[in-house]
Amino acid sequence: MAVFRVLFGVMMCFSIIRFWYHGWIETLYIQPKFHFTYYGFEWVKPLGVYTYVVFVICGLSACLVALGLKYRLAIITFFLSFTYIELMDKTTYLNHYYFISLLSFLMIFLPANAYFSVDSLLRKKSYNNIPKWTNDSVKLLLGIVYFFAGLAKLNSDWLLKAQPLKIWLPSKYDLPFIGDTLMHQNWFHYAMSWSGALYDLSIPFLLLYRKTRVFAFALVVIFHVFTRVLFPIGMFPFIMIVSTLIFFDAGLHRKIISFIKRIVPFKNSKYSIEQHSVYYYNFRKSITAVLGLFFIVQLLLPFRYMLYPNELFWSEEGYRFSWRVMLMEKMGISTFKIVNSETGEFFYVNNKDFLTPFQEKQMSAQPDFILEYAHYLGDHFTGQGHKNVQVFVESYVALNGRLSTPLIDKTVNLYAEKESFKPKHWILPFKDDIKGL
Amino acid sequence: MIKKLFLATVVLALVVACSSSSSDDSPTVADNFNRGALLTNLADNIIIPAFQDLSLKLETLKTDKDAFIADANQTNLDELRASWLEAYKVWQHVEMFNIGKAEELLYAYQMNIYPVSTTDVETNISNGSYDLTHANNNDAVGFPAVDYMLNGVAGNDADILAKYEDEKYKTYLSDLVNQMESLTNTVLTDWTSTYRSTFISQTSNTTTSAVNKFVNDFIFYFEKGLRANKFGIPAGVFSTDPLAEKVEAFYNQEVSKTLALEALLATQNTFNGTYYSLSVKGESFSSYLNELDRSDLAVLINTRFDNAREKINLLDNNFYSQVTTDNTKMTEAYDALQLAVVSLKVDMLQAFNINVDYVDADGD
Numbered sequence: 001m002a003v004f005r006v007l008f009g010v011m012m013c014f015s016i017i018r019f020w021y022h023g024w025i026e027t028l029y030i031q032p033k034f035h036f037t038y039y040g041f042e043w044v045k046p047l048g049v050y051t052y053v054v055f056v057i058c059g060l061s062a063c064l065v066a067l068g069l070k071y072r073l074a075i076i077t078f079f080l081s082f083t084y085i086e087l088m089d090k091t092t093y094l095n096h097y098y099f100i101s102l103l104s105f106l107m108i109f110l111p112a113n114a115y116f117s118v119d120s121l122l123r124k125k126s127y128n129n130i131p132k133w134t135n136d137s138v139k140l141l142l143g144i145v146y147f148f149a150g151l152a153k154l155n156s157d158w159l160l161k162a163q164p165l166k167i168w169l170p171s172k173y174d175l176p177f178i179g180d181t182l183m184h185q186n187w188f189h190y191a192m193s194w195s196g197a198l199y200d201l202s203i204p205f206l207l208l209y210r211k212t213r214v215f216a217f218a219l220v221v222i223f224h225v226f227t228r229v230l231f232p233i234g235m236f237p238f239i240m241i242v243s244t245l246i247f248f249d250a251g252l253h254r255k256i257i258s259f260i261k262r263i264v265p266f267k268n269s270k271y272s273i274e275q276h277s278v279y280y281y282n283f284r285k286s287i288t289a290v291l292g293l294f295f296i297v298q299l300l301l302p303f304r305y306m307l308y309p310n311e312l313f314w315s316e317e318g319y320r321f322s323w324r325v326m327l328m329e330k331m332g333i334s335t336f337k338i339v340n341s342e343t344g345e346f347f348y349v350n351n352k353d354f355l356t357p358f359q360e361k362q363m364s365a366q367p368d369f370i371l372e373y374a375h376y377l378g379d380h381f382t383g384q385g386h387k388n389v390q391v392f393v394e395s396y397v398a399l400n401g402r403l404s405t406p407l408i409d410k411t412v413n414l415y416a417e418k419e420s421f422k423p424k425h426w427i428l429p430f431k432d433d434i435k436g437l
Numbered sequence: 438m439i440k441k442l443f444l445a446t447v448v449l450a451l452v453v454a455c456s457s458s459s460s461d462d463s464p465t466v467a468d469n470f471n472r473g474a475l476l477t478n479l480a481d482n483i484i485i486p487a488f489q490d491l492s493l494k495l496e497t498l499k500t501d502k503d504a505f506i507a508d509a510n511q512t513n514l515d516e517l518r519a520s521w522l523e524a525y526k527v528w529q530h531v532e533m534f535n536i537g538k539a540e541e542l543l544y545a546y547q548m549n550i551y552p553v554s555t556t557d558v559e560t561n562i563s564n565g566s567y568d569l570t571h572a573n574n575n576d577a578v579g580f581p582a583v584d585y586m587l588n589g590v591a592g593n594d595a596d597i598l599a600k601y602e603d604e605k606y607k608t609y610l611s612d613l614v615n616q617m618e619s620l621t622n623t624v625l626t627d628w629t630s631t632y633r634s635t636f637i638s639q640t641s642n643t644t645t646s647a648v649n650k651f652v653n654d655f656i657f658y659f660e661k662g663l664r665a666n667k668f669g670i671p672a673g674v675f676s677t678d679p680l681a682e683k684v685e686a687f688y689n690q691e692v693s694k695t696l697a698l699e700a701l702l703a704t705q706n707t708f709n710g711t712y713y714s715l716s717v718k719g720e721s722f723s724s725y726l727n728e729l730d731r732s733d734l735a736v737l738i739n740t741r742f743d744n745a746r747e748k749i750n751l752l753d754n755n756f757y758s759q760v761t762t763d764n765t766k767m768t769e770a771y772d773a774l775q776l777a778v779v780s781l782k783v784d785m786l787q788a789f790n791i792n793v794d795y796v797d798a799d800g801d
Contacts (some may be wrong), residue, residue, distance in 0.1 A: 167787065167788070167790050168790060170729070170790070171642050171789070171790035171791070172642070173472075173642065174640075174641040174642055179507045275722075327540050329787060329790070331783045331785050331786060331787045332783060332785075333778070333779050333782055335775070345677060347673065347674060347675055347676055347677055348669075348674045348675050349675075350675060391502075396783055397783070398783045401787065401788065403733065403734065403737065403784055404779055404780070404783045404784050427687050
């Protein structure tokens, strides 16, 4: 747990710096005129230049987590600031950001500073053992991520058509050596699809079982490094590799700690630290209740798509927060038409006037984005003095190599439709069939 | 180091897996598409020949212009107008190639920004001093400015000829044409001397490689230069009211349809890899799609080009009068072109898996 805390903090701190370094704070949160919000979290918005402050707070709290200084306060701050950043604009939604939010929430309740932390130096107390369930809860969360990602791959596009890998892999033709030998081979697309699904489904169990653990970890490293080479997925592979170290027993972790101690000189001798063998927990009952509820929600949330009649991949109702990773190659084009309902006069909107290219790309193929943007346009043009504004959209979307077809009913005035968790009747049905979970 | 080591292990494992299992597999359908051949065909058989032809046509335009300046009579004016149209038609074949020197010089901005600003033109003429390459003069140069100079400076031919008794008009017309010719030759020379080899070597899938930029430029041109500028904007699809005076070649009043059809033909030929002014075909987006087993899409795109052409053929030769009399036909042509945009921008880009924009952020 201590090793996990240190590496997690360091990685998060590094992620924030990397984000800043690439100028993404500017391009993703400050430049856009308009931000796509999450339903229920419309009040979470970028704060102009103060957005940088949020990032600074987030980065600093990550450092404190790594050091184990004022751990509880630091991890709460990290959870809040990181989640705030993610909620500012759903254009940037990534499953692994969601994973980090969940993990940091979970870590609030874990005694990750019990050992090898500045807190334990100051308190002059260190605990050699922490309750087993604390480690197990992290394992469970990781297991859920992998297993659900695996379940999501059990669909006809992934397994029977090798989509979208069949589209993605050939475009990696300039990779050294494997670029023009493997990447365009039909069998390779299928092999990658099937082994990817199998990997996700089995890896939590292989990691749990002591005899296969080392082998499983090797697989984790190979898998994540390979995906890092193929796809632009940033820090995620490294975070997952580090996280899976939690499956190993205390022996390995002690070795890592003594290794860290050797490269970073500590003056331990100054302090006499009371060694306690077992960490004692306050508020045990309420913590059990909170975490129990947390995991029940985690287990149920990915299945909420069953409540919607439309094809999940098409309408994306219940798609997010469900560990559906790299399942779709979806592109669209959405043209908005502003109509005066009395005179019938209309004109089309140039999306570039309002959205960044990245926002336009994400908006074009996702119904909830389209609706929110339609309302923004409606408000904008009403504000400009246009009368009786109606907003219609002509939207064409191509999914996993199928020919593009209309996504939204172009006769529905979206300005009059409200966002909700109810099924969206104005999404046109999907013309094909994707079988699977 | 560790990362590299693991990468090496992965590669090794994959190679072993590959060599042991591929031998007994049936022959596989592969994307072995030769992007180098695609770029070579584009450069040698489409782009460079089109620029060479444009250069020739502009030379003729220059000769006729010199004759007109020497003797501003009706015959010379008609000759000059004819050679302007010939050059303008060929221009439709090169406007989409906004790459290399053309991109660097903002060539298209100096050749075909319309509507022309008659105020800027007249100011330049009366001032007698101007920098034609300056961004502020983009709407006072190129084909649209020459259109105005030959057809718009006065209400009828006799009055137009009368204008050229003023040396300042002669000088401005002359400078315009010379500038167009010299710019074109700069771009052409760059292609034939150095850029061709750079262009055909950049086959990688990165945002700055020639193959990706070319695909993006091609689609951008179709969407903006062709669909929006020639049809959408005059038909008023982006504004509350139609803006008929924004048609291409507004002062000539007779050729906007000719130019638009020429532009559509040029884009379709580029899509199909058809050699410039010949009917031979080489490697192209279309053959690339076939290679990717997406001949359905290649066929659909051609059908949509053809449908758009049918709609355009229904229009008046003069788009200005089309917009002012029956704008519905104009918006129908726009809608037909829009469907082609959808196929190119959504389906074709998905098939090629090329980024449509230059967004740089993580995915998952």
